[in-house]
Amino acid sequence: MIHTKVTELLQSAELDREVTVKGWVRSARGNKYVQFIHVNDGSTIRNIQVVADTNKFDETLLKRAGATGACISVTGLLVASQGKGQSSEIQAASIEILGDCDAETYPLQKRGQDSKDKKPVTLPLEFLREKAHLRPRTNTFGAVLRIRHHMSFGIHRFFNDRGFFNLHTPIITGSDAEGAGEMFRVTTLDLHNLPKNEAGGINFEQDFFGKETNLTVSGQLEGELAALGLGLIYTFGPTFRAENSNTPRHLAEFWMIEPEMAFYDINDNMNLAEEMLKYLVQYALDHCADDLQFLNDTYDDKLIARLQSVVGKPFTRITYTDAVDILIATHAQKPFEFEPGWGKDLQKEHENYLVEHFGGPVIVINYPKAIKAFYMKQNPDGNTVRAMDILFPWIGEIIGGSQREDNYELLHARVKEQGIPEESLWWYLETRQFGSCPHSGFGLGFERLLLFVTGMTNIRDVIPFPRTPKNAEF
Ligand code: 4AD
């Protein structure tokens, strides 16, 4: 018999029929006459209650079926529930143990109830990170991973509905898109016996690709090539950064969404990014209500209100120069840890201040060209580029993007100034020689978006198996 998902059983109006449910036991309680087993199959945050008459079942079977973490299959009648808190339940006719679970050694065994508010005790997130192989079975990670799925689907829907084409850009590259130089090397050379060239350096001609290659930090440059033929494209893929940032906002492997649009200027770019973020937050509110409610009740009672507040009003738009003026004036009254100044990068504390000051998301544009990537379009002032960073409450930078330099001479000069090897980018430069056009794009960090949407405070808790410095377990 085909089993039915818990989410379907709980929504079904068709009662008094035989059903089979398969899932993992969350908890069990009972008395001499009856045993209540709460089963979750991951399809929803909610459990279905299985009611087993102790007369009908062998005592040891019921004990095994009631062990937290055990995997069971139950067939029985779906009936209206007598108890409060659930609409329907299953009167067990047969119970099969698919996988026993020893309650003594099961790491996710619940440790009782919080005596004050009677909420079940949630296991510490740090502890669950060590048990990432089992954490999809917890309410928290069930919720986070379902939301992650819905957001991914929502992103594809947003772009598809607007005529964008999904482009698969390479993961192995020979260029450094961001010019940051913090890349993971890809090689098949024998590290214990490296081939040498005449100058005594490593002979990469003998490597798999005949040259130095790395894992990509961004699909943007290839995305631009395609936008200059297809018009509107977006990428959604893994990106890799070997920066040693052990923070709650950085991963060494993260997923990025990078749309690239021919004929868009920086204002069109900002409009699209703002529309997309609002769409995605609304998408979460519409499609993940149960899971968001759980996270709101368990971790952060302002989560849903914060999500609603973002969709409701326009994002503040401000130039870097004006933002720095505000920060300098504030610093004079109440010093930041890092002194703000024109030409310096905005620190996390500065970004947080701006978001608080304006009471919501802020788009900062026209950054000094010296602190931004070579490909950003230069403004006529000669000092700034048409960059845009979107700063979000709690998160800081959630999006980085720009209008792209479409003028060959200006772009070429920037490549030279920054000492980027031209031979690694000849193809990118060539697009500016053959039918160049104004175009723009941005990159949304998928896990940063998920931090905002779920209210989780550590980026390691919004990706199934995080990769961070000194950590590649699972
Ligand atoms: O600002 P970034 O470095 O921009 C780019 O990579 C551009 N090529 C994007 C573009 O214009 N197409 O990164 C974009 C976003 C950041 O705003 C942040 O949300 C996220 O990617 N991000 C990270 N997320 C998690 N861990 C990291 N180490 C991240 N680095 C950047």
Ligand code: MG
């Ligand atoms: Mg950035």
